[in-house]
Amino acid sequence: MKIKADTDKCVGAGMCALSLPEVFDQSEEDGTVVVLDPEPPEGLATGVRRAVNLCPSGALSVEE
Known part of the structure; x- marks a missing residue:
């Protein structure tokens, strides 16, 4: 699992x-x-997926 973050999309929630x-x-x-x-x-992994799903801006994603 690899986490990707797009800081340009991030709203800092x-x-x-x-x-x-x-x-x-x-x-x-x-x-x-x-x-x-x-x-x-x-x-x-479960916590990471939860955090990705909670992101209101869609700035986070996961590559399996």
């Missing part, structure tokens, strides 16, 4: 960081998504 802080954070400058672990372990 922070749903990803709130739902999975071990994988996502927000930039202190503009609040856009920061992917801390772009290839997280399989044990976090």
Whole structure:
């Protein structure tokens, strides 16, 4: 699994960081998504998919 983030689409809602802080954070400058672990372990796959689905701007995606 590989996480892709489009910071141009990101609106800084922070749903990803709130739902999975071990994988996502927000930039202190503009609040856009920061992917801390772009290839997280399989044990976090469900949480990653949930965070991707919660993203209101569609800035996150996952490649399997």
